[in-house]
Amino acid sequence: MLRFLAGGFRGFAAGPTYTAAELNGAPAALARDGDTLVAVIGFDCGADGITGLRAVLNPDKLDFVRRQLA
Known part of the structure; x- marks a missing residue:
């Protein structure tokens, strides 16, 4: 799942990193x-x-x- 996103968002930001997370009880990246x-x-x-x-x-x-994750 994160590999797919890395390919899809490649041009969005230079060198993004992806982390798996859970937000609002659902999976997220x-x-x-x-x-x-x-x-x-x-x-x-x-x-x-x-x-x-x-x-x-x-x-x-x-x-x-970001504040919620801190």
């Missing part, structure tokens, strides 16, 4: 460029696997997530 959180990708999962993705790129919302 955190994308960081250095120490800066640049995206949060949430996964909707069902019996058939991943059924949807939710990406947060808004800096104000990412700041809220």
